[in-house]
Amino acid sequence: MGPVEIVVIALWFMLPAYIPNNVAVLVGGGPPIDGGRHYRGSRLLGDGKTWRGLFGGVVAGFLLALALNAIEPTATASVGFDLPRFSMTAMISLPLGALLGDIGASFIKRRLGAERGASMPGLDQLDLVVGSLGLTALFSWGWVTATINLWILLAILLITPLLHLITNWIAYLIGVKDVPW
DSSP states (O other): OOHHHHHHHHHHHHHHHHHHHHHHHHHOOSSBTTTTOEETTEESSOTTSBHHHHHHHHHHHHHHHHHHHHHHHHHHHHHTSOOOOOOHHHHHHHHHHHHHHHHHHHHHHHHTTOOTTOOOTTHHHHHHHHHHHHHHHHHHHHHHHHHOOHHHHHHHHHHHHHHHHHHHHHHHHTTSOSSOO
16 A cells, blocks of 8 residues: 555545534534533633534534545546445544544643633644544444554544644635634
8 A cells, every 4th residue: 555545545534524623613603512511610612612513513524424435436446446435333423523522622621721712732633533533433443444554544643633734724714713723
């Protein structure tokens, strides 16, 4: 397996996990998941984590995985190597896990006294990887181990922070985010 194949498979595998956070920002708003509750003097999560964003992000990731499965035969023929097909469990757990990872990171940031939108290098970039891969492995270990190997996992861990920075800068430049991180 060459480097191009590794990167393409890593991106394909993670697309349903990459898109939910962006969609959650676009469709978010409404009641916060934490209901305004506090824990040890600060908000549990904050106003940026909403039910509408969670639902919209999961639906978007699921629909993207469904679309990727539909085009997989053509895409596989085009690139010349096998691209993964998403199991039903993965179609749900990858986007849900990505958003749960982001929610978990928000909880940690609030406990550390960070304000909404504050940057925490490492945590901000890899929360979705830990959440999406963790939840998917929990419910579909066989699919995960049959779909990715150590090289693909390493590519995911290297590519994700870079993509996170690029997409956040774009969101900031177009006025969707208040901060560029």
